[in-house]
Amino acid sequence: MRENIQTASPAVVIVGSGHAGVGVAAGLRSRGWEGRIVLIDAEGQLPYERPPLSKDLLVPGAPAEPVPMRKESWFESRGIERVHGTAASIDRGRREVRLADGRALHYVKLILATGSTPRRLTVPGADLDGVLMLKTLPDARRLAAELAPSSDTAQDAARHVVVIGAGYIGLEVAAAAAKHGCRVTVLEFQDRVMSRVTSEPVSRFFEGLHGRAGTEFRFGAAVTALEGTRSPDGAGRVEWVVTADGARHRADVVVAGIGVIPEQGLAADAGLEASDGILVDAGGRTSDPDIYAAGDATRFASLYDGASQRLECIQNARAQAEAIAADITGQAPPAPEVPWFWTVQHGVRLQTAGVRHPDDDVLLRGDPANGKFSVIYLRGGRVAAVDTVGSLADFNAGKKLVAQRATIDPSLAADPSLPLDQAIAPLEPAAL
Amino acid sequence: MPTTIIAVDRDGTRHSLVWDEDQTLMETLRDNDLPVLASCGGTASCATCHVYLEEPVAARLGERSADEAELLADAEGFRECGSRLSCQIGHDAAHDGILVELAPEG
Ligand SMILES: Cc1cc2nc3c(=O)[nH]c(=O)nc-3n(C[C@H](O)[C@H](O)[C@H](O)COP(=O)(O)OP(=O)(O)OC[C@H]3O[C@@H](n4cnc5c(N)ncnc54)[C@H](O)[C@@H]3O)c2cc1C
Numbered sequence: 001m002r003e004n005i006q007t008a009s010p011a012v013v014i015v016g017s018g019h020a021g022v023g024v025a026a027g028l029r030s031r032g033w034e035g036r037i038v039l040i041d042a043e044g045q046l047p048y049e050r051p052p053l054s055k056d057l058l059v060p061g062a063p064a065e066p067v068p069m070r071k072e073s074w075f076e077s078r079g080i081e082r083v084h085g086t087a088a089s090i091d092r093g094r095r096e097v098r099l100a101d102g103r104a105l106h107y108v109k110l111i112l113a114t115g116s117t118p119r120r121l122t123v124p125g126a127d128l129d130g131v132l133m134l135k136t137l138p139d140a141r142r143l144a145a146e147l148a149p150s151s152d153t154a155q156d157a158a159r160h161v162v163v164i165g166a167g168y169i170g171l172e173v174a175a176a177a178a179k180h181g182c183r184v185t186v187l188e189f190q191d192r193v194m195s196r197v198t199s200e201p202v203s204r205f206f207e208g209l210h211g212r213a214g215t216e217f218r219f220g221a222a223v224t225a226l227e228g229t230r231s232p233d234g235a236g237r238v239e240w241v242v243t244a245d246g247a248r249h250r251a252d253v254v255v256a257g258i259g260v261i262p263e264q265g266l267a268a269d270a271g272l273e274a275s276d277g278i279l280v281d282a283g284g285r286t287s288d289p290d291i292y293a294a295g296d297a298t299r300f301a302s303l304y305d306g307a308s309q310r311l312e313c314i315q316n317a318r319a320q321a322e323a324i325a326a327d328i329t330g331q332a333p334p335a336p337e338v339p340w341f342w343t344v345q346h347g348v349r350l351q352t353a354g355v356r357h358p359d360d361d362v363l364l365r366g367d368p369a370n371g372k373f374s375v376i377y378l379r380g381g382r383v384a385a386v387d388t389v390g391s392l393a394d395f396n397a398g399k400k401l402v403a404q405r406a407t408i409d410p411s412l413a414a415d416p417s418l419p420l421d422q423a424i425a426p427l428e429p430a431a432l
Numbered sequence: 433m434p435t436t437i438i439a440v441d442r443d444g445t446r447h448s449l450v451w452d453e454d455q456t457l458m459e460t461l462r463d464n465d466l467p468v469l470a471s472c473g474g475t476a477s478c479a480t481c482h483v484y485l486e487e488p489v490a491a492r493l494g495e496r497s498a499d500e501a502e503l504l505a506d507a508e509g510f511r512e513c514g515s516r517l518s519c520q521i522g523h524d525a526a527h528d529g530i531l532v533e534l535a536p537e538g
């Protein structure tokens with residue numbers, strides 16, 4: 001039996017209440033949309049900020065509660081309905097979203113803001129207890145409990161934590177674990193940390209930072225198995241992480257931070273174009289004019305150079321949400337924004353404007369030994385991205401240079417005593 | 433007694449808002465539909481919550497943190513006295529009645 005949740009007034013239905021979903025709801029109301037807004041979410045709790053899950057919420061003395069994205073009363077006063085459930089399918093002909101429990105919701109516009117799921121380890125032993133991932137609040141609570149030494153056993157004081165993957169999240173977890181006094185080993189397949197998102201000088205700087213806190217790194221490490229003693233019913237807890245070189249790493253807790261997979265199933269099953277991400281245009285439109293998608297779940301052309309990309313960051317989720325809200329309410333699209341990212345590890349902030357490519361020219365500004373420096377990425381002579389480490393002084397200036405695709409004088413830009421925008425060199429008229 | 437503030441929009445419109453005890457100033461502005469992007473969710477990373485406070489109020493807050501100072505130094509319309517990141521300002525009943533002006537976007 002299908003129960004229809006009131007279908008009387010036109011509803012914008014949003015699947016997923018992460019930053020993208022809540023962003024669309026907020027954007028619609030602030031732009032004057034008066035129809036119903038229904039937010040469906042599988043997590044079933046007040047939408048919260050995700051970045052602190054791997055930062056403030058993991059360290060010793062962390063606050064018990066997450067930071068809500070908005071207060072409960074905000075949703076109520078804005079008439080934004082929250083439905084706890086999992087969207088299971090879309091009937092595009094009837095314009096209905098069906099939930100796993102059989103309920104159906106009619107939409108005039110549907111937004112898929114389903115986010116992403118952490119990639120799972122597939123090696124033998126990945127099902128053992130103590131093997132964790134980090135995406136949701138319950139994940140963060142479980143991990144925080146594992147990192148905190150409990151009073152029952154003395155050996156708990158120095159728990160062995162193995163982090164698989166030295167990306168943003170893996171390293172943030174490694175830093176939190178070190179703060180708890182855990183013995184931390186980071187296993188990374190590449191030859192340096194954060195190799196996907198940043199350049200060698202930044203990687204080495206952060207490696208040093210973690211190293212001084214006692215964290216050990218194994219690069220070129222391919223995990224082949226997790227081992228633990230199993231009881232006859234098959235249950236057991238992880239004890240060792242084995243790598244392809246035959247090394248065995250002691251582990252009381254294993255955290256996998258090996259990337260995310262966009263949640264595109266709903267879209268793909270409904271015949272929308274999706275290929276490692278739901279394909280959308282700059283307005284968040286899918287191949288169905290009544291269906292939009294935003295956030296981690298999407299793939300789209302870079303505004304900088306047209307390259308097909310996914311961006312897993314708050315900035316992107318919010319910007320796409322605003323573009324969708326503008327489109328639905330018939331307003332001018334918001335000005336495009338340079339994508340940006342941040343991470344905080346051992347109290348040092350890395351903040352990036354723009355998206356770097358591995359073959360960009362790299363210009364170092366300042367001395368990593370001082371703990372404050374920037375790296376400028378040049379593509380075809382133009383500023384494509386800027387990393388700032390330990391100081392935000394270059395961040396806004398760098399973002400503007402990326403937006404302008406500015407050409408700069410490298411010797412001026414390398415001098416940290418000059419403001420970055422003073423390094424802009426005259427544009428060559430013939431340049432791209 | 434609720435804490436109320438006067439928020440001045442970028443077009444000069446004044447709004448009287450109630451500042452709840454469990455919110456930062458940024459959250460109060462944002463949740464009352466003032467055009468504060470707050471892209472970073474209040475982690476002193478983006479400067480889109482930049483506001484101007486009156487001198488005595490700013491003085492009461494003390495020094496800016498290093499992150500706040502670096503981000504603001506470069507922000508559109510920075511004022512040495514008065515520019516603050518509203519996400520870094522927690523509720524304080526002493527702020528009852530203050531005037532908060534949104535800085536330009538950018
Ligand atoms: C631990 C952690 C730390 C991070 N730190 C940073 C940071 O410092 N800076 C930064 O820029 N980014 C950070 N990110 C990335 C950032 O959180 C994401 O880019 C952002 O949350 C994406 O928002 P979203 O709305 O697209 O998806 P999500 O936040 O993933 O939300 C999607 C929601 O949809 C729900 N959902 C999915 N499918 C269904 C369905 N079928 N039915 C109902 N509900 C469904 C999910 O339950 C989920 O709640 C971090 C991510 C994590 C996990």
Ligand code: FES
Binds near residue numbers: 458474479
């Ligand atoms: S909200 Fe980003 S700096 Fe305040």
